[in-house]
Amino acid sequence: MKPLRICLVNSRLEGPYPPLGIGYIASYLRKYGKDKYDIKIVDGNCCRDILKEVYKINPEIIGFTALSPQIKEAVDLSWQIRKWKKTIFQVVGGIHVSAMPEETLSKGAFDIEILREGEETFCELVDLFSRNKLSKDALERIKGVCFKDNGVFYCTPRREEIADLDMIPPPARDLFDMKHYLSYHLAIRGLTGSRITTVMGSRGCPFNCTFCSSKIVFKGVRQFSTEYLIAEIKDLIKQYNIKAVFFTDDTFTINKEKIRNFCTQFINEGLSAKIKWEVQGRVNLISWQDLELLQLMKKAGCVQIDYGFESGSERILDFLKKSTARISDNERAIQVTKKAGLQVMGTFMVGTPGETEADLEKTKDFVSKNFNQIGYFQTFVSTPYPGTELYDICFEKGLVAKDYFEQLSEEGLKKDGPVVYCDTVPREKVIEVLRYLNN
Numbered sequence: 001m002k003p004l005r006i007c008l009v010n011s012r013l014e015g016p017y018p019p020l021g022i023g024y025i026a027s028y029l030r031k032y033g034k035d036k037y038d039i040k041i042v043d044g045n046c047c048r049d050i051l052k053e054v055y056k057i058n059p060e061i062i063g064f065t066a067l068s069p070q071i072k073e074a075v076d077l078s079w080q081i082r083k084w085k086k087t088i089f090q091v092v093g094g095i096h097v098s099a100m101p102e103e104t105l106s107k108g109a110f111d112i113e114i115l116r117e118g119e120e121t122f123c124e125l126v127d128l129f130s131r132n133k134l135s136k137d138a139l140e141r142i143k144g145v146c147f148k149d150n151g152v153f154y155c156t157p158r159r160e161e162i163a164d165l166d167m168i169p170p171p172a173r174d175l176f177d178m179k180h181y182l183s184y185h186l187a188i189r190g191l192t193g194s195r196i197t198t199v200m201g202s203r204g205c206p207f208n209c210t211f212c213s214s215k216i217v218f219k220g221v222r223q224f225s226t227e228y229l230i231a232e233i234k235d236l237i238k239q240y241n242i243k244a245v246f247f248t249d250d251t252f253t254i255n256k257e258k259i260r261n262f263c264t265q266f267i268n269e270g271l272s273a274k275i276k277w278e279v280q281g282r283v284n285l286i287s288w289q290d291l292e293l294l295q296l297m298k299k300a301g302c303v304q305i306d307y308g309f310e311s312g313s314e315r316i317l318d319f320l321k322k323s324t325a326r327i328s329d330n331e332r333a334i335q336v337t338k339k340a341g342l343q344v345m346g347t348f349m350v351g352t353p354g355e356t357e358a359d360l361e362k363t364k365d366f367v368s369k370n371f372n373q374i375g376y377f378q379t380f381v382s383t384p385y386p387g388t389e390l391y392d393i394c395f396e397k398g399l400v401a402k403d404y405f406e407q408l409s410e411e412g413l414k415k416d417g418p419v420v421y422c423d424t425v426p427r428e429k430v431i432e433v434l435r436y437l438n439n
Contacts, residue, residue, distance in 0.1 A: 003038040004130050007059035008175075011070040011077065012044030016184040017198045019043065020248070021094070021118075022065050023171025024200075028119035031169050034127045039175065044073075046177040051080055061089045061129060063122060064110070068096040068385045072408045075108040082109035089129055093118045098216045099387025100404060101146040102153050107405060112139065113146040116217045117161050117203075119168055121145060165203065165224045170232045178240055195243040197236065201229055205250035207282070210320050211349070214250055216387040221254055226262045230269060237274060244276040252279035253286065253305070256293055263300035272301040278345075281305040283333035284325045294340035304343035304375065307333055312366025313359035316352055320382075327366070334373045343375035348437065351422040351430035352382040353393060360425065360433045367437055379437040381418045381430065394421050 008026060010019040026039050042053040054062065054077075062081060066074040071094075078090055093114035097104050101113050114121045121144045128134045128142075136149050144159030162168060182195045204218030224232075236242040253259065266272055279302065286294075294305075309330045311317045317325060337344050348363055367377065384391035384400055394400045399421045401407040411419045417434070420427040 003036045004061065004126070005057060005059045006037050006039045006061045006063070006126065007054055007057045008039065008041045008063045008065070009050060009054065009074070009077065010041070010043045010045065011064065011066050011073040012050070015045060016181065016196070017246070017248075018171070018173065018176040018178070018181050019045075019065065020171045020198060020200055022063070023173060023176065024168055025063065025065075025093075025118055025122050026172035026175055027169040029123050029126060030172065032123050035130045037126065037130075039172070041172075041175040043176060046180045050077060051084075054081060055084065058085075059088060061091065061126060064090070064092040065094040066092065066096050067094060068099070068404070069408070069411075070094075071096045071104065072405055075104070075405075078109040089134075091122065091125060093122070095213055095217055096386060099213060099385070101155060103404065105146060105148060105153065111147065115144050115146060115155075116159065117144075120162065121159055161203075161219060161222065163222070165222050166228045170235065173236075173240070182240060182242075193243060195241055197240070197242055197245060198248050199229065199232060199236075199245050200224070200249065201247045201252060202249045202254075206254065207251070207324055208322055210322065210393075211382060211384075211388055211390045212250075213385050213387045221251075223255065223258060226258065226265055229262065230265055230271070233271060233275060234269075237271075242275065244278070247277065247279045249280060251282045251285070253281040256290065259293060260296065263296045263302075266300040272299065274301075276301050276303050278302065278304045278306065281307055281333070281337075282325070283307050283309070283329040286329075286333040286336050288332070288336055291336055291340055294337060294342060298341045302342060304345055305333075305337050306345035306347070307337075309346045309366070309377075310349050311352070311355075311359065312348075312363035313355070316355055316359050316363075319354065320349065320352065330366070331370070334370055338373050344373060346370075346374045346377040348377065348379045349382045350379060350433050350437075351420045351425065351427075353390075353397060353399060353421060353423055355382075355422055355425055357425055357429060360429070364433065364437065377437075379434055381420055381434060382422070383418070384421055397423055399423060 008022040010022055040057050042050055044050050047053050064074045081088055090110045091112050092110045097113050098115045105113055124142055128138055139147055143157050146155045202221055202223040204221040205214045206221055310320050314327050334344050350360060384394040386404055417431045420430045422430055
């Protein structure tokens with residue numbers, strides 16, 4: 001009996017890093033699936049014609065992953081695949097699905113949706129499908145899914161998250177076109193050169209920022225062990241000759257004892273001489289008492305900490321970060337990080353609903369004042385994504401379309417810069433500030 005053919009699809013969203021999410025889905029299924037499965041990944045970042053690659057594989061199950069900007073393409077692909085072969089069992093997951101399950105299911109040709117963390121759920125679905133046991137009654141017993149039956153929309157109870165992340169094998173990077181990703185020459189985010197990749201050190205964030213959708217998928221914070229991460233990085237060096245790593249954790253600096261242990265073992269294993277690395281931090285978690293810890297990070301090979309400064313306006317920062325960070329925190333984080341010998345990467349947002357021209361000027365002033373201390377920075381337009389509080393606020397103000405697919409279409413039609421979702425400053429002014437800062 002031939003193994004069940006499974007195809008995991010990452011809709012196109014050009015970027016320099018592989019989509020680790022479906023890599024974990026594949027590795028988990030390999031280890032815990034009740035049967036042997038033939039798993040392939042079709043990555044829209046690496047191939048020009050996703051459908052052509054799917055047709056070659058001729059899968060019996062296809063699993064899509066999609067962020068909100070990708071969801072329209074995933075929906076279109078699902079209909080083309082359904083038209084080509086009706087018997088393929090189509091599954092979709094990802095953060096957008098968890099935010100808008102009913103709308104997504106009504107738009108696409110998907111048979112079932114997976115909400116939130118997907119490893120256990122997808123494995124359970126595949127095992128049942130493989131043994132011809134995927135009835136409506138069986139679906140109702142699977143936690144964390146949505147589906148339709150006779151036009152009625154069903155959602156099962158939330159699945160508990162995997163408590164011990166170490167039980168999940170590292171992403172199945174052998175299924176990615178790693179040659180493609182490792183050929184990128186990156187000159188941003190402090191990591192210059194090629195052979196740079198990502199590692200996930202934790203899942204979740206304890207904060208609840210207005211613009212962030214992390215809380216939709218994850219409750220609290222769970223971390224991979226230091227031993228797990230070091231073994232993964234050693235394997236990356238052995239298999240792919242990796243030179244640098246960007247940790248994708250929302251807030252790497254949340255557990256300082258864990259950082260200390262990680263750095264100490266990293267040095268003791270001799271990895272600090274082989275690998276440069278970079279993390280994302282949070283300004284209100286950095287004080288002068290952490291100077292020695294940041295110096296240890298530098299000794300262990302860390303080159304940069306990325307901070308979401310967001311705004312130079314106290315009022316807008318309060319709105320975006322729920323009063324958990326101050327402008328003084330931004331400034332202190334810069335000073336401590338630079339004192340430790342690390343680079344600072346900063347990100348900013350402009351065009352937030354309720355923002356005034358005076359607020360925009362404060363952001364420009366903050367950047368100008370700290371320009372010599374910030375090694376790299378990027379400015380983005382505040383964009384409301386489904387599932388975030390910012391999206392709900394914009395919806396109430398009539399700043400986003402009732403149908404999210406209409407919003408995506410509008411964003412795609414803009415040729416003179418991004419759509420601005422601000423009700424208090426003209427779009428032209430926001431774009432002017434955006435271009436001024438990014439130039």
